[in-house]
Amino acid sequence: MASAEGSRTLPGSGRTAGSRAGPGDKYSVLLPTYNERENLPLIVWLLVKSFSESEINYEVIIIDDGSPDGTREVAEQLEKIYGSDKILLRPREKKLGLGTAYIHGMKHATGNYIIIMDADLSHHPKFIPEFIRKQKEGNFDIVSGTRYKGNGGVYGWDLKRKLISRGANFITQVLLRPGASDLTGSFRLYRKEVLQKLMEKCVSKGYVFQMEMIVRARQLKYTLGEVPISFVDRVYGESKLGGNEIVSFLKGLLTLFATT
Numbered sequence: 001m002a003s004a005e006g007s008r009t010l011p012g013s014g015r016t017a018g019s020r021a022g023p024g025d026k027y028s029v030l031l032p033t034y035n036e037r038e039n040l041p042l043i044v045w046l047l048v049k050s051f052s053e054s055e056i057n058y059e060v061i062i063i064d065d066g067s068p069d070g071t072r073e074v075a076e077q078l079e080k081i082y083g084s085d086k087i088l089l090r091p092r093e094k095k096l097g098l099g100t101a102y103i104h105g106m107k108h109a110t111g112n113y114i115i116i117m118d119a120d121l122s123h124h125p126k127f128i129p130e131f132i133r134k135q136k137e138g139n140f141d142i143v144s145g146t147r148y149k150g151n152g153g154v155y156g157w158d159l160k161r162k163l164i165s166r167g168a169n170f171i172t173q174v175l176l177r178p179g180a181s182d183l184t185g186s187f188r189l190y191r192k193e194v195l196q197k198l199m200e201k202c203v204s205k206g207y208v209f210q211m212e213m214i215v216r217a218r219q220l221k222y223t224l225g226e227v228p229i230s231f232v233d234r235v236y237g238e239s240k241l242g243g244n245e246i247v248s249f250l251k252g253l254l255t256l257f258a259t260t
Contacts, residue, residue: 021056026057026110026111027113029061030101032105035069040074041074043121048060048086050126051128059086063092063102064089065092075087076089097209102195112191114191116187116188121232122231127229142214143227145185146180146182146185147185150228154231183214185210186210198213201219
């Protein structure tokens, strides 16, 4: 995958590199949720604050998958507080997977850039202006947050969780050689048309999905920039990473190794 020096312009886009969001740019944040009642008001407040202070045009699309804890009701209140032009609740009846949540959210997105991130406060919106600057500077198709480069890092994880994450990333680097330092992260900025094309190509579900997106991007010769981020373990609620997800990750990794 190309670096900053090898960045390119999408055919017909005519975009040139810069350092700030363009006057016609709009950023759609896709925020999948499941049992995030405590975290959702905080992450939305931080998003609104970050975009407003940077004078960036935005919208936040909340895709709730039938949370039993009242997340949907909280999202409805946030929609009223901030306005339905900025906070859009687009719920689904049940958990249907992360990939399909992004597809569902993209159908309602009006921005020309898409930002994906977790709703559990693991990803701080303060990094978004840095993502935008990086994208403009290198004219990248994708900008990914990385925990494993520069001053990036992970905070709040026990040794076991760190070893699982590092191990998964190392194995993936060896087998797939993706040209990215953090394959399993889920804090990224995409050109909308690039994300749409990648979604058409990806077949994985769950945690493997994020990894496949970068691998397919390399195949399609999309350019990637990285921004070091601090990943902080969730404050409220329980992690959704369990034994089944780890097994699924390994199966998905072997599938990608065999087919890419």
